[in-house]
Structure formats: structure tokens, C-alpha cells
Amino acid sequence: MKGADARQRILDAAVVLFARQGFDRTGMRALAEKAGVNLAMINYFYGSKKRLLTEILDIFFAGYLEIARDELAATGELSARVRRFVRRAIAFFASHRDFMLVAISELHHDDPEIIGHKAAWARQMLEVMEESFAPSPAAAEEMHLSPKLMAPLLTSMMASRFLFSPVLDRVDRDPGDMVELERYSEIIAGIVLHGITGRVARGVDA
Amino acid sequence: MKGADARQRILDAAVVLFARQGFDRTGMRALAEKAGVNLAMINYFYGSKKRLLTEILDIFFAGYLEIARDELAATGELSARVRRFVRRAIAFFASHRDFMLVAISELHHDDPEIIGHKAAWARQMLEVMEESFAPSPAAAEEMHLSPKLMAPLLTSMMASRFLFSPVLDRVDRDPGDMVELERYSEIIAGIVLHGITGRVARGVDA
DNA sequence: GTATTGATCAAACGTTCGTTTAGCCCCAGG
């Protein structure tokens, strides 16, 4: 069954090209060439270009949602759950960088099919968020930390480094000032929990 | 001088279509029709489709940078500066919503001309950030709040509501749970400063 | 009155797009 190879190579090439050039800028011919397959094989395996995109979206959202379920909606202190969630999610963003860029950079399209597809995933994520923040101290309710606010906020915060890096890498004011992933996770978790003026949130906290 | 009208109408239509459909999905003919001008007028005024995009980018980045300079890099307590910056920036994002969506949603393109254009703006923003966080207490240095981390982070946090709203609006689990802009600004500023577990950061603080 | 200039237009340029078709190759099942 040689077909499985080709099918996978198409998806690998697609996620790279979609992330770097955008979905619309990426032509089927360039995609076929990078994947090393014939042009017609793409629609043979995936039916259409759009279906190929939704498959990429599903891979990312399924992985992201699973992490949220595992860590954020578990039992235990809110701060510990947030810390573990942020660490795993950022590691996942890094290992699936191009999947993530496609998933949250290709947001603007009016296409009701794509938007509906994403909304189905978002609905599940909102449930996790609600479950995770609902039994929190009254402060959360008081601050209006609704799921519809927290889900985009947490995602944006963790993704910010990857979202802007194509531009920031070309600035090069001070190369080498990019913190490594492990510490990046701690910083983001610290800010989520205590903000930038809060006590230094490295390591364990109360 | 009827031309100024047409030129402005083209830009108005472009920013709406680019934000809703994306730059690549928006054709010159659809753009011309929405603007109520002849197809050839777009390149007559702007030279090319890409030049029209850079003009939109400049409008957004110039406004955003000015706010950062005014509020963030001013004198005074860090928390007060952050609070005022967040408030003004979010108001600017809301009033220039489509400009912002184009500016930060159209990030993936490999096009060196566009990336270089954005990098020039990012360089200035990083200078403001450095200036704003450099004379902070040692905690900032300790937490590695480098400009290259803070600039994308703050921007992403404030933009998260607008970035994901096309999808979230279609979820409709609990319509009406979207907080209004004024309170949204306070919440974001509170999280930036004190996190979600910090003391409730509404109103004045020490 | 005539030349100049900038705004506007319809039409066409060549290219690239996503998709489809018709057929080849090769191997398992009868």
C-alpha cells in the first residue's frame, strides 16, 4: 500500500506551505511538487483543497483539546492546573507549530464551512474552560473570567511567541534574547496567574 | 477633485474585505465593485494590490505605536502606565477592528516585502517596550520580560477577543455573555498586572 | 481655442487557479 505514504507526504507538505504562505497563496501544483506526488493525487486522497485544510485543523484542535481536558479540567488547585496546562500546551504548540499557525492564523475567512468546523471545536473547548474556572473562588466570577474570554486569552498568550516570530526574527535588534521554551512556559504561566507585577512566579507557589 | 473620494472608498472597502475574507481571497474585481469604482482605478491610485495592503498596515501600526509611546513609555508607575495603555489600545483595536485584523492576521506570508515592512514597525515597538520595562524593579529582569516577549504578548492578549470572535460568535452557547469593551479593558489590564489569581484589580490599586 | 492634465472607463493581456477526465500500470482473486 504505497498510497498511505503519498497521503501522509501531502499532509506534511500542506501544513508547512499553509503555515508559511497561507492557505490561499499555496497552489495545488506547488503543493504536489513539494510532496513529490502528482497533482491529481491531492484530490484523489482528500477530495478537495478545503478538505485537506479541515484535516489539518482537526489534528491541531484534537490535540489541544485533549491537553485542556487532561490538565485544565482535572482536580486540584487552579494554579497547579494552569501551570501544567500551559506547559503542555506550549510544548504542543512548539511540536505542532505549523498546525497551530494554520489553525489560528486562518481565522478570517467568511467560509461558513470552515467557520462551522472551528466552532464545533471551540464549543468543546468552552465547555472545558467553564468546567475549569467555574468552581473557582468568587474572584473569578467577580472578574468576569467567562469561558468566552479565557479560552481565546489563554490561547493567544501561549501562541504569541510563535505568531509573531516570522516578523520578530527579521528585526534582529538583539539576537539571542529569545528565551527557551521551558522558561517561556514558566513565564507565561506566571503572568497568567500573578501578572507582571505579581511575586516572581518561578517554581512552586502556594 | 473627485479622485480623493474614490481613493478613500477603495481603502475603506479593502480593509473590510481583507479582514473578512483575507487578502488573497479578495479579488480586485470584487473590491472595485464594493468601492463603486472601476477596476483599473485601484492600481491607478495604489499601483498594486500589495501597495494597498501596506497602506492599511501603516495606518494601523502608526496608530498603535503612537498609543504605546504616549502611555506605555511615559513617566509614572508601571501599573498606571499599563492600565492606560491597555485601555487606549483596546479602544483603538475596536475602532480600527478591521485594520487590526488585517495587520495581525496576515502574518504568515513569506513575502519579504511585507515582512520587512512589518519588521520596521516592530522595531520601533520593541524600542518602546524596552524603554517601558527597562527601569522596572528587578523582578522584570528576573522574569525575563524582554521586549521581544512583552510586545507580542500584550498585543495578543488585547487582540484575543477580536481575533476569535468570528468563530466564537457562531458557537452561541450563552449569547450575551460577551463583556462590554470598557470592562474588557479593565479585565485585561488586571490580568496583565496581577494575573487571574491576583487580587481583584478593578479600579485603583497601589 | 487649443494644449495639458488627471480621472475614468471597457477591454484585453497572459498566467495561474482548483478540479476533472480518460487512460495506463500492476497486482490480487477468480
Place this chain on the structure above:
DNA sequence: CCTGGGGCTAAACGAACGTTTGATCAATAC
């Protein structure tokens, strides 16, 4: 042996793309 069908291909489809051209029109300058 042959017969199907899945993997695979070259070629073509019509449509849409961004851009350019040459002409027309109105108003200004000489």
C-alpha cells in the same frame, strides 16, 4: 489466463486572477 480495481499519471477544463493598455471625458492653463 484474465479481470477488476486501486494507485497513479498527463492533459485539459473553464474560471478567476492581477495588471496593462488605449481611449474618452472634464476641467484647467496658456
